[in-house]
Amino acid sequence: MGGPLRPLTVLFAPESAYGPTNNCVGIGGVLRRRGHRVVFAAEASWKGRLTPLGFEEDLVDLAPPPEQPQDAGRFWKDFVRDTAPEFRKPTIEQLSTWIKPVWEELISGARYCEPRMKEIIDRVRPDVIVEDNVVCFPALTTAGVPFVRIVSCNPLEMKGERVPPPFSGYPAGNRSGWDEFRAEYDRTHRDLWSDFGTWVTEQGARPLPDLEFIHEGDLNLYVYPESADYTDARPLGPTWHRLDSSVRETRERFTLPAGLTGGGALIYFSLGSLGSADVDLMRRVIASLARTPHRYIVSKGPLHEEIELPPNMWGEEFLPQTRILPLVDLVITHGGNNTTTEALHFGKPMILLPLFWDQHDNAQRMAERGYGVRLDPYRFTDARLHGAIDRLLGDTALRRALTEAGETIRARDGLHTAADLIERAATG
Known part of the structure; x- marks a missing residue:
């Protein structure tokens, strides 16, 4: 043009x-x-x-x-x-x-x-x-x-x-x-x-x-x-x-912190700049994820000083999300439109914990399209969250489909x- x-x-x-x-x-x-x-x-x-x-x-x-x-x-x-x-x-x-x-x-x-x-x-x-x-x-x-x-x-x-x-x-x-x-x-x-x-x-x-x-x-x-x-x-x-x-x-660079090398999948967790202001919810999700064998990069958000991370996690208030997403195996997100579309851009499956506005619509759409799992952020159990992680990480057909979808999206x-x-x- x-x-x-x-x-x-x-x-x-x-x-x-x-x-x-x-x-x-x-x-x-x-x-x-x-x-x-x-x-x-x-x-x-x-x-x-x-x-x-x-x-x-x-x-x-x-x-x-x-x-x-x-x-x-x-x-x-x-x-x-x-x-x-x-x-x-x-x-x-x-x-x-x-x-x-x-x-x-x-x-x-x-x-x-x-x-x-x-x-x-x-x-x-x-x-x-x-x-x-x-x-x-x-x-x-x-x-x-x-x-x-x-x-x-x-x-x-x-x-x-x-x-x-x-x-x-x-x-x-x-x-x-x-x-x-x-x-x-x-x-x-x-x-x-x-x-x-x-x-x-x-x-x-x-x-x-x-x-x-x-x-x-x-x-x-x-x-x-x-x-x-x-x-x-x-x-x-x-x-x-x-x-x-x-x-x-972005010119920002991201290098995986040394403490996060090792076994288990690498997973990104973010409730967005607004959702992460709900510190009690952040702590609840983090506590559940700590009981898994995986590694996590956590976007801690504006109240980051009130959020402590266990040994299998690393995070900061602000993170270069578009540099991190290509590196991870799975995204756990609030379902904000930016994170949802960026995860698809890089071909990543999602677990969606919607809070407000259009996040419920994105979570539902990803679930009915088979690109992720929708969970209630205030009522999920360890069994449901951990089961969703295991299922999405183990679904090789889905990962292949998302990789192809991401290639198409990026080409456009x-x-x-x-x-x-x-x-x-x-x-x-």
């Missing part, structure tokens, strides 16, 4: 969580190396994290600034820690006690930063705007330049009558419960959606689609491998393009495909 004739100014607006931000960092890195100016309108706690990567930072506060500077993404880490008891509930009950409060926080942030977003757009004068979030920021859609939406959550976010409702974790092959879940989502969210939609149009943006908190873009990208996608049951329009993966390129090069499509959208 080749690049455009002139350098572009690309404005990225990612959600503050690590998954969407890292996705934008990966795509933005390709665009920057092609000679484009890349600006991040990220949340203020990312200050100083993006300029070393070659990007401009023009950051926004989503609420009145705290008295003390915060770590990147700190708000959502604290939110998860404080609301972790909700994750023990069935997904239909989480709609009112967890999903709705998350939407309320996201909407509050969008309202708060709208004037600042307009200032940034006036100052930066982008040729194209790319948003990786789940909520509308009207300024991004009213700037008079192409608007690109990235979906880096499970693609059930693009709803359809023949696919399960998002956030449910319900199976694709059994429709019982779908209507009840959708009705409860409508009951718990319609007033919130209506109020937000009124505000969005007051800012000059077009009306939101029914019960949606964000518009489609002029170009829409979503991150999910074809082999796990839902498009056979819910085809998408011509503005939608799938990226089979979006794995950022989602990172550069996304950069090509954004260039094309910007130059019309």
